Amino acid sequence: MNENxxxxxxxxxxxxxxxxxxxxxxxxxxxxxxxxxFALVDLLRMVGVPTSDIAIVSVDRDxxxxxxxxxxxSQLGADGPLRSDSSSRIDNFWGFPGYALGxxxxxxxLGPLARVTxxxxxxxxxTPTGSQxxxxxxxxxxxxxxxxxxxxxxxxxxxxxxxxxFFVIQETSSAPSSPLVAWHARYVHIAPxxxxxxxxxxxxxxxxxxxxxxxxxxxxxxxxxxxxxxxxRGGTVLIRGSGDTSAHLLHRLCIERVRSDxxxxxxxxxxxxxxxxxxxxxxGRARRPGRNGYSLQQFVFPRAAGGGEIARIVSSKEESVRSxxxxxxxxxxxxxxxxxEAELDRGRREGWYAVHHGEVDSLEATxxxxxxxxxxxxDAGTPSxxxxxxxxxxxxxxxxxxADPLLADMVSCGIGSxxxxxxxxxGPAFDLATSEPWDGRVYASGAITFGGTVIPxxxxxxxHYAALRICDDLARQGFCRRFTPWRSMLAWAKWVGRVRxx
Amino acid sequence: MSYTxxxxxxxxxxxxxxxxxxxxxxITPFVPSSSLSQMGMANTIMTKFxxxxxxxxxxxxxxxxxxMTFETLGLMxxxxxxxxxxxxxxxxxxxxxDWPPLFSLVTVVPEAxxxxxxxxxxxxxxxxxxxxxxxEMEMFVIHITTVWLVMWLFSLGPLRVMLPRWRYEGGAILVxx
Ligand SMILES: Cc1cc2nc3c(=O)[nH]c(=O)nc-3n(C[C@H](O)[C@H](O)[C@H](O)COP(=O)(O)OP(=O)(O)OC[C@H]3O[C@@H](n4cnc5c(N)ncnc54)[C@H](O)[C@@H]3O)c2cc1C
Numbered sequence: 001m002n003e004n005x006x007x008x009x010x011x012x013x014x015x016x017x018x019x020x021x022x023x024x025x026x027x028x029x030x031x032x033x034x035x036x037x038f039a040l041v042d043l044l045r046m047v048g049v050p051t052s053d054i055a056i057v058s059v060d061r062d063x064x065x066x067x068x069x070x071x072x073x074s075q076l077g078a079d080g081p082l083r084s085d086s087s088s089r090i091d092n093f094w095g096f097p098g099y100a101l102g103x104x105x106x107x108x109x110l111g112p113l114a115r116v117t118x119x120x121x122x123x124x125x126x127t128p129t130g131s132q133x134x135x136x137x138x139x140x141x142x143x144x145x146x147x148x149x150x151x152x153x154x155x156x157x158x159x160x161x162x163x164x165x166f167f168v169i170q171e172t173s174s175a176p177s178s179p180l181v182a183w184h185a186r187y188v189h190i191a192p193x194x195x196x197x198x199x200x201x202x203x204x205x206x207x208x209x210x211x212x213x214x215x216x217x218x219x220x221x222x223x224x225x226x227x228x229x230x231x232x233r234g235g236t237v238l239i240r241g242s243g244d245t246s247a248h249l250l251h252r253l254c255i256e257r258v259r260s261d262x263x264x265x266x267x268x269x270x271x272x273x274x275x276x277x278x279x280x281x282x283x284g285r286a287r288r289p290g291r292n293g294y295s296l297q298q299f300v301f302p303r304a305a306g307g308g309e310i311a312r313i314v315s316s317k318e319e320s321v322r323s324x325x326x327x328x329x330x331x332x333x334x335x336x337x338x339x340x341e342a343e344l345d346r347g348r349r350e351g352w353y354a355v356h357h358g359e360v361d362s363l364e365a366t367x368x369x370x371x372x373x374x375x376x377x378x379d380a381g382t383p384s385x386x387x388x389x390x391x392x393x394x395x396x397x398x399x400x401x402x403a404d405p406l407l408a409d410m411v412s413c414g415i416g417s418x419x420x421x422x423x424x425x426x427g428p429a430f431d432l433a434t435s436e437p438w439d440g441r442v443y444a445s446g447a448i449t450f451g452g453t454v455i456p457x458x459x460x461x462x463x464h465y466a467a468l469r470i471c472d473d474l475a476r477q478g479f480c481r482r483f484t485p486w487r488s489m490l491a492w493a494k495w496v497g498r499v500r501x502x
Numbered sequence: 503m504s505y506t507x508x509x510x511x512x513x514x515x516x517x518x519x520x521x522x523x524x525x526x527x528x529i530t531p532f533v534p535s536s537s538l539s540q541m542g543m544a545n546t547i548m549t550k551f552x553x554x555x556x557x558x559x560x561x562x563x564x565x566x567x568x569x570m571t572f573e574t575l576g577l578m579x580x581x582x583x584x585x586x587x588x589x590x591x592x593x594x595x596x597x598x599x600d601w602p603p604l605f606s607l608v609t610v611v612p613e614a615x616x617x618x619x620x621x622x623x624x625x626x627x628x629x630x631x632x633x634x635x636x637x638e639m640e641m642f643v644i645h646i647t648t649v650w651l652v653m654w655l656f657s658l659g660p661l662r663v664m665l666p667r668w669r670y671e672g673g674a675i676l677v678x679x
Contacts (some may be wrong), residue, residue, distance in 0.1 A: 087662075087669070094666060096659040117658075121604045286597040297597070304599035307670045308504025309590075465670050488666040 001157065001169065001180065009413040012162040013184075021169065021180045026055040027479065029168050029185040031155040031406075033058020034066040035090055035460070036191025036446040038137060038146075040467040043093060045144040045501050046491040047471060047481045054149045055183055057170050061150065064137040066193055071130045073220045074394075075248040078131035083244055083299055083335060086116045086126045088460040091136035093467075094492055099128035102136070124337065125298050144501050153178070158188060158410050164439030166415075186440040187479060189470065191463075194397040194447055195404040197221070200240065203393055206363040206371075215371060216363075219245045219394040226390045227252065231260035236387065238373055240360070241394035242270040242294050243332035247340060249392055250353075254343040257352070266353045267386050268293070269375055272332065273357030282325055283313050288333075292344065293355050295333035305329060305455040306462070315453045323420050326455055332396070358384070363391070399423065399447045407448065415442050421451040428453075429473035430466045441477065443470045503657070504600040505593070509673025510586040516675045517653040517661070518579045523572075525652045526645065530571045531564060533641045570638065571645050573626040578617055578646070585613055603658060610650040618642060 005011065005019045016023050028049070030037040033056045041054060060066055071077060087095030100116035103126075116126040141147075157169040165186040171178040197218045206216060217223035219241070230237060230253070239249055250266065257264040274290035289296040304310035314325055334340075347353025357378040364372045366387065374385045400422040401407045407424065410416055414435030419425040424432060426449045432442045445466035447458035456462045468483065475482040483491075494501070505513065589609065593601050618639075621627060627638045662669055667677045 094662040095669065096662045116603070117607070118604050119602060121602055284594045284599060286595055286599070288597050299598075302598045302600075304504040306504060307672045308509075309506050309593065309599045309672070310504075312506050312672065461670075468667065468670060483666060485664050485666070489663055492663045 008159075010160045010162050011167055016167065016182050021182045023167070023182045023184050024055075026183050026185050027053045028187045028189070028474075029055040029057055029183045030189040030191065031057045031158070031168060032189075032191035032193060032446075033060055033063060033150060034191060034193050034446075035063055035137070036193070036463045036466070037189065038063035038141065039090060039093075039460075039463040040189055040191075040445065040470055041146070041149065042091070042140060042144055043467045043471045043483065044474070044480055046093070046494075047475070047483050047487055049480050050502075051145045051148045055151050055168075055185070056146070056149045057151050057153065057155045057168060057183070059152070059154050059174075061152065062138065063141050063146065064134045067137075068130065068134055070194075070220060073222055074245045075219070075252045076130055078134070079129050080248060081127040081335070081337070082130060082133065084128055084133075084460055085119075085299070086112075086128065088464075089128075089136065090133060090460045090463065091140035092495060093464060094488070096492075097496075099132050099136075100126045102132065103128075120298065125335070127335075139498075140495075143495075143498065151183075153181075155190075155406055156180070157406065158190070158415060158442065159413055160415065160434065160438055166440055166442060187443070187474060187477075188441075189443045189445070190407075190410075190448075191444065191446045192404055192406065192448060194399050195407075196398050198396045198398045200360065200393055200395055202360050202363050203391065206365075210365050213365070215389065216391040217393070219249060219392055220397065223392060226392065227256050230264045230390070231256045231262055234263035234265075235389035236265040236267060237390040237392060238371075238386065238388045239266060239268045239392055239394060240270075241332065241396065242272060242274070242334075243394060243396060244300075244334045245396075246332075246394035247294070247334035249394055250344060251340055254347070264352065266347065267373070267388060268353065268355040269358050269360060270294075270355060271357075271359050271378070273378065275357075278328075280325075280328070282317070282321070283310050283329070289336065292348075293357065295331060296336040297333040298335045299456075300333075300459055301330050301456045307465070311455055314455060319420065322453070323451055326451070327421075329455065356384075397447075399450070401448075404448075410442075416444070419451040423451050424448050426452050429469045431470075431473060441473070443473070445470070503603070503606070503669065504598075504672060505590070506672035506674070507586065507590045509671065510590060510601075511583055512675040513657065513661075513668070513673040514582045514586060515579055517657060518575060518582070521653050521656045522575055522578075522649055525649050526571050526575050527568075529645065529648060530568050533567070533571070533644045535563065535567050535641060567641070570626055570641070573624075574617060574621050574642065574645065575649065577620055577624065577626070578613070578649075581613070581617060581620060585609070603654070606657070607650075607654050610647065614643070614646045614650075617646065 002019055005015055037056055086098035086100035089095050089099055100112040103112040104110060112126055115123040119125045153171045155168055155170050159167050161167050161184060165184055166188045168183040168185060168188060170181050172181055197220045199218050203216055217226060239246055253264055253266055270293040273293045274295045277287035277290050279287045302310055314322055344353055358375045361374045361376060366372050370387045370389055372385055373388055376383045401411055401418050416424050416432035424444050426444055430443045430445055430449060432444055445463055449457045471483055474480050593599055622632050630636055671677050
């Protein structure tokens with residue numbers, strides 16, 4: 001893009017003509033093409049929007065690609081238990097039939113159904129596996145004609161168009177100075193997922209000093225070689241973080257330990273160590289269970305944060321209280337899986353698993369090929385150090401306007417504004433405010449919209465909820481028909497009958 | 503399911519008014535009827551059909567049965583509002599503040615016991631013993647358990663299809679668009 005163009009906040013058709021960027025017309029464009037885009041496009045197709053009216057601007061071919069990558073890197077894989085329930089079914093808007101019914105059908109067993117109707121009282125929650133999600137999304141994407149709407153390439157800018165609507169500028173290949181194309185769309189949706197992983201500063205320092213050293217990994221970076229080496233020769237690994245990804249890592253290490261019979265030792269550092277149940281007087285009398293460093297919670301948020309009583313209570317609070325409360329409710333936690341607890345209890349007893357409330361001060365490569373971890377205990381501040389062979393950082397993902405150049409550019413050009421936690425402020429229809437009234441609308445969904453009044457925005461529930469809100473708003477604007485009970489039933493019958501949408 | 507108080511009450515009333523009413527209308531002719539057995543008549547559809555013909559000012563027996571089942575259903579709706587307030591309080595003691603499907607199912611037990619006695623006091627059933635030997639017991643148990651089961655199953659699936667916003671809005675039936 002030339003500088004002249006870049007400097008302008010609003011573009012005209014001539015501006016693009018002068019810059020030699022061809023313009024294509026499309027009524028609706030969604031940027032991302034992951035599960036957030038998928039949830040919305042699925043719904044739009046079900047209310048009758050033709051494929052020719054939708055452009056999906058994405059660097060990925062299939063909607064599950066990005067999710068699948070994240071799952072495999074974080075040790076969830078295809079068979080690990082996801083952090084969702086049976087009815088949070090991303091390829092089925094109604095959550096019926098849920099994943100449990102699908103699993104029962106496939107295995108010809110009533111087990112999953114018994115579990116889903118008695119959870120979490122008589123049985124642990126039924127949780128779908130990654131492959132159930134991937135397969136379902138693949139099938140549904142095929143049914144709604146995803147391949148006919150996908151426009152491969154990265155979106156690099158969204159600007160307002162003089163005379164109404166917006167331009168989405170897209171690279172048409174992954175080459176460095178790829179040719180650009182502009183989509184002129186009246187309605188734009190953006191669901192870019194997580195822009196990056198959160199790598200601790202000390203780890204960045206270590207990597208800068210020891211370039212090419214592959215003994216450290218972020219949980220979302222591929223790190224199979226670490227497990228291979230540990231299984232072969234044993235060794236000590238440092239795990240950081242107290243979210244569910246760290247729990248998956250620990251589980252994987254326990255499996256490797258048993259499978260290989262090698263002496264694998266684990267040092268686990270938790271910054272926000274939870275030793276006992278946490279009270280939340282603002283939302284109710286119950287305390288969130290917690291032990292051994294972890295908060296125990298089945299889902300990323302307590303269940304009633306999605307449309308239930310907790311959602312009602314939290315949304316009634318004023319903004320400052322609300323955002324602290326939301327952050328606390330969604331603080332790192334892991335699901336209470338009894339077998340996982342038992343593994344770690346055994347590790348503690350046998351002395352190969354040690355968990356501390358502490359923070360890393362520095363990392364240093366030692367001459368004998370190990371890594372020295374200097375850390376301090378949180379309560380007493382006493383410095384300690386450990387020698388480890390590997391480090392896996394599970395301290396999460398970053399998400400914010402500043403972390404994504406596309407979003408930063410949008411906001412600086414008058415589309416959307418930051419909310420108090422630096423993500424996108426959205427209206428009730430997940431719409432972004434423009435700096436002046438504009439013809440057309442930009443919507444957003446996924447993690448980037450966290451911090452508003454809807455709590456679990458980044459999970460399947462939230463992606464569906466946003467899709468519903470956006471679809472309703474688009475119907476009000478006359479872009480599509482409303483998802484009425486009648487259309488819902490009709491669409492469901494087609495889903496069950498696997499009827500391809502025209 | 504994560505209900506708000508208003509969502510719970512709306513859900514209950516909606517379920518009773520739709521599947522509850524439909525199921526009661528459908529099943530009443532088939533539940534064992536005390537009045538008929540007292541009269542020593544075989545409990546078949548044929549005899550029931552015959553007894554639908556009103557004899558003088560006396561109401562038909564099927565009509566009486568319908569009156570009994572629908573009155574209990576109505577009481578289930580009315581008392582239900584109080585029950586929902588109780589459930590809402592109990593739900594607040596759970597960390598997730600949700601209401602697992604198992605709870606929705608087993609609450610039929612306390613509700614049915616209370617409903618049985620309230621129905622007696624309200625004069626839904628003809629005077630007589632209130633214990634297990636009551637001639638209306640069988641009809642009541644079959645009606646209430648099946649209607650409950652049908653409503654429960656309906657809420658687990660078809661309701662979500664009919665009202666796609668229901669599960670996103672804490673069980674509210676009336677959602678502003
Ligand atoms: C390890 C892990 C496990 C999870 N498990 C669950 C779970 O069990 N249950 C649950 O409900 N949720 C879960 N989530 C949360 C969430 O449902 C998923 O992350 C989901 O994939 C989010 O969808 P999304 O569309 O926001 O992002 P993604 O699915 O990641 O899609 C974003 C897409 O946008 C593309 N993109 C970004 N920027 C651009 C650009 N400028 N131009 C073009 N394309 C771009 C990306 O390449 C990607 O394909 C999990 C998340 C993670 C990380």
